[in-house]
Amino acid sequence: MQITVELDSEHVEKLHALEKRFNKNTSELIAFIIDEVFSEYSAITDEQNADPLKQSSSD
Numbered sequence: 001m002q003i004t005v006e007l008d009s010e011h012v013e014k015l016h017a018l019e020k021r022f023n024k025n026t027s028e029l030i031a032f033i034i035d036e037v038f039s040e041y042s043a044i045t046d047e048q049n050a051d052p053l054k055q056s057s058s059d
Helices: 009-022 026-050 052-057
Strands: none
16 A cells, blocks of 8 residues: 655654654654554453443543
């Protein structure tokens, strides 16, 4: 999949910093971020599903 984005200079600098920190190119970094967010979201969802009180309080 190809994704085209426009970033302001602040976010371009942050992107470059993350690429250096994690030693990944932009494509690898985006995949890494998606995996991290997905894992975190799945853990939260699993936790809510395991606790009926949390689930009923959000209704």
